[in-house]
Amino acid sequence: MSTNGNHVEIRLFGPLRATIGEKSLSLPYAGMMIDDALERFADEQGEAVRPMLFDSQGNRLRSIILLLNDHTVDPDGERLRGGDVVTVLLPLAGG
Amino acid sequence: MTRFTESQIERYSRHIILQEVGGIGQRKLLDSRVLIIGAGGLSSPVGLYLAAAGVGTIGIVDSDTVDLSNLQRQILHTTADLGRPKCLSAQETMEGINPDVSVIPHQLRLTSANVLDVIADYDVVVDGADNFPTRYLANDACVLSGKPLSHAGILRFEGHVTTILPGRGPCYRCLYPEPPPPGLVPSCQEAGILGAIAGIIGSIQAAEVLKLLLGLGELLAGRLLVFDGLDMAFRTIELPRRPDCPVCGDRPTITAPIDYEEFCRLRGGTTLQSEVHP
Numbered sequence: 001m002s003t004n005g006n007h008v009e010i011r012l013f014g015p016l017r018a019t020i021g022e023k024s025l026s027l028p029y030a031g032m033m034i035d036d037a038l039e040r041f042a043d044e045q046g047e048a049v050r051p052m053l054f055d056s057q058g059n060r061l062r063s064i065i066l067l068l069n070d071h072t073v074d075p076d077g078e079r080l081r082g083g084d085v086v087t088v089l090l091p092l093a094g095g
Numbered sequence: 096m097t098r099f100t101e102s103q104i105e106r107y108s109r110h111i112i113l114q115e116v117g118g119i120g121q122r123k124l125l126d127s128r129v130l131i132i133g134a135g136g137l138s139s140p141v142g143l144y145l146a147a148a149g150v151g152t153i154g155i156v157d158s159d160t161v162d163l164s165n166l167q168r169q170i171l172h173t174t175a176d177l178g179r180p181k182c183l184s185a186q187e188t189m190e191g192i193n194p195d196v197s198v199i200p201h202q203l204r205l206t207s208a209n210v211l212d213v214i215a216d217y218d219v220v221v222d223g224a225d226n227f228p229t230r231y232l233a234n235d236a237c238v239l240s241g242k243p244l245s246h247a248g249i250l251r252f253e254g255h256v257t258t259i260l261p262g263r264g265p266c267y268r269c270l271y272p273e274p275p276p277p278g279l280v281p282s283c284q285e286a287g288i289l290g291a292i293a294g295i296i297g298s299i300q301a302a303e304v305l306k307l308l309l310g311l312g313e314l315l316a317g318r319l320l321v322f323d324g325l326d327m328a329f330r331t332i333e334l335p336r337r338p339d340c341p342v343c344g345d346r347p348t349i350t351a352p353i354d355y356e357e358f359c360r361l362r363g364g365t366t367l368q369s370e371v372h373p
Contacts, residue, residue, distance in 0.1 A: 013321065014250050015280050023326070052279050063275040065319075070332060089321065089332075091271045092248030092255050094283035095137045095225040095293075 005082035006030045010041060014090050019048050030082040034073055035060060037080055038088075052090060065089040097122075103195065107149055120309045121149060125195060127308045130154040130217035132205065132233055134181035136168040136283070136293030137247050137300060138223030143171065144301035146189035146196045150308070153189060154217055156201040157181040168290030205229055207352040210236040219304055222246045223297065225282065227274045228355030234259065234267035236352050238343045243307055245300045250281070252289050252324035254296035257315050257334075258303050264316040265336040266343045274355060292324050 008029040012020055027044075029037040038060065042050040054060055066073050067087040068080075080086070099107070099118065110116045110124075127150050131138045134157035145153055161169075161176045161184055169181075176184040182200035189198045201213055210232055214220055220242055222233045230246070237244040238261045246267055247256040259266050299320065306312050321330045342349040 013323070014253055015286070017253075018251060018281070018286055023323075051276065055276070061275065062273040063271050063280075065270060065332070065334070067332060070330070072334065087332075089255075089319075090275060090280055091227070091230075092250045092253065093225065093227050093230070093280055094249045094286075094288055095133050095135050095223045095247070 007082060008037065008080050009083075009085045011085060011087040013088070014092055016049065016052060016088055016090060019052070020045055029080050029086075030084070032080050033077045034066070034068060034080055034086065035077055037086070038066070053088070063091060103149075106193070106195075110148065115311050116309060124149045124305070124308055125151040127219070128152040128154070128217045129219045129221060129304055129308075130156065130214055131221045131223055132156045132229060133223035133225060134159075134169070134171055134185040135165065135223060135225055136288065136290070137249065137297040138185070138221065139169050139171040140294050140297030141221050141223060141245075141301045141304070142185055142189050143192065144298060145304060146192045146198070148301075148305055149193060149195050150304075151195065152197050152199065152217075154199040154201055154213075155182045155185045155189075156203065156205060156213060157185070158202060158204040164284075168288060168293045170294070205232055207232065207354045210352050211240060214240060214242060217242065219307055220244045221300055221304060223300070227280075230267060231274060231355055232352060235342050235349055237261060238266050239350070239352065245303050245307075247296045247300050249288055249292050249296055250283060251286055252292060254292055254322040254324070255319055256296050256299050256303070256322070257319045258307065260314065260316045261343060265334050266340060268342050269337040269340045270319065270334055272337065272340065289324060292322075295324070296322060 006028045007026045009024050009026050011024045038053060042053050068078055069085050107121045110121050111118055129145055129150050131141055134155050159181050161172045161179050161181055171185045171188045180202050182202050186198040186200045189196055214236055220237050222230055222244060224230050241261050244259040246259055303314055319332045319334055338345045
């Protein structure tokens with residue numbers, strides 16, 4: 001996790017990790033609402049990532065689990081602070 | 096209660112010696128009926144351990160035949176089984192491990208039309224499927240029937256596992272209310288899977304089923320275990336039941352099994368690719 005007070009750790013698993021090629025990223029998202037941060041993350045990570053997180057209307061997909069510091073995110077949204085950990089989980093199909 | 100034979104006492108001695116299991120627990124296992132959906136990577140360790148443990152009746156559902164690319168992880172099958180129906184190969188392997196076990200092969204694909212009938216005769220269901228349509232169908236059928244369900248999924252070096260107890264915790268749709276858009280979440284065929292990951296996660300499913308049948312310990316109900324095989328790390332995430340869940344919520348809108356395609360049409364007309372079989 002970054003020691004930079006403006007940074008938030010984004011932990012990646014499954015298909016997102018495979019696509020981005022990183023286990024986690026430290027990004028300067030402190031102060032942003034979590035949904036806005038996820039929007040910016042999708043914009044910054046390239047065309048393959050956005051459809052994993054948002055539908056064509058820009059709504060966050062209901063097929064992902066979004067966690068802030070290992071807890072589910074308040075539906076009304078939460079503002080990120082430096083050092084926060086955001087985890088994005090997608091379901092795994094394989095068996 | 097039927098008495099154990101001398102052979103059974105020896106076979107199950109490491110269970111019986113456990114105070115938490117004992118002869119009564121072993122008898123419970125012998126009288127139990129578990130259905131395993133799929134005969135692949137996850138289902139292999141589940142089937143092997145449940146058979147070895149003496150779960151008396153094990154159903155196994157799979158419509159596929161054994162392929163060479165399966166054998167890197169699907170340890171219910173051998174090279175000699177290539178081309179055979181997986182559920183028959185699995186039956187032979189499991190009954191070979193333990194003659195106390197009766198394996199019922201269901202060589203079919205689960206659909207909204209047959210799923211309730213198939214699961215009806217079992218106490219617990221194990222989701223070892225390899226595709227989202229079957230996962231949602233199994234979840235809905237188990238919630239509607241009030242049957243416990245062990246769910247797991249794997250990809251590359253990772254695995255997820257949880258135990259669904261209808262009415263007592265979240266279901267699969269509480270975790271993921273809608274399936275991901277087709278093609279966005281790759282299959283093991285597309286993205287790969289380290290074979291031993293299936294062994295680790297399937298073994299956790301087997302342990303959860305045995306605990307459930309024996310009434311032991313704390314199950315993964317309301318908790319998703321996330322395994323990262325590269326870091327060799329487990330994380331447990333607590334997840335709540337959703338009051339607005341379409342199948343187990345306060346006002347359910349899914350009151351009978353529906354196929355994935357139908358569900359996707361209901362949520363907004365998504366065009367689907369055909370089902371994938373990793």
